[in-house]
Amino acid sequence: MSEYQTPRFSLPLLAVGQAHKELFHNEALLLLDFLIDSVVLDVSDDPASLSPAEGDYWLIGPVATAEWSGKSDEIAGWSNGGWHYIKPQESMKIIMSNNQGMAIYHDASWQFIVQVNGPAGGTIIDSEARSAIDSILDALRTARILPHIN
Structure with a gap:
């Protein structure tokens, strides 16, 4: 990092007497x-x-x-x-446009986040629990914490 750049993203800083x-x-x-x-x-x-x-x-x-x-x-x-x-x-998050998902930069590489699906199937179905889980997943997608992939 130069003394004329920010420490995290290397954004350019101004200097005294700097041209342009x-x-x-x-x-x-x-x-x-x-x-x-x-x-x-x-x-x-x-x-x-x-x-x-x-x-x-x-x-x-x-x-x-x-x-x-x-x-x-x-x-x-x-x-x-x-x-x-x-x-x-580290921990930088990006959103992929067109609902392709999201990625987080972790341990020197981008980790792509896959869609988390709500509960389906099973022999004993608790509709109230499924409804609550689906509501939580929807809230996480709206807040862009989880991707919403069509």
Whole structure:
């Protein structure tokens, strides 16, 4: 970490007498814009295969190529100024768009969370317990603690 970067996400800090402060300030705001509501479109290894729009983010896959080479597991975001990268931190959570689920960065890798289904089947059915469990699962999905995959 440089003395002109934040410790967790390496956001650029301003320095006394620094030229073009607006560039560093804007870079920090772009990254914060993502960190406030961390939604990625998908996992990808090759930026050349994408048609990014401003504000689109991808999770860089394990076989990153071209501009993304050496940036596996980072998050790449597109703006008019090009690609911006976020290095994941322990316990960081992202939401995969289109109800694909969620992932948490744990022990130096992304752990994808699978959908938890409500109770089904069995020989003895307690409908009140099933209803309570389904309500809890719905609340966890609404709070984005559990993914809701269609």
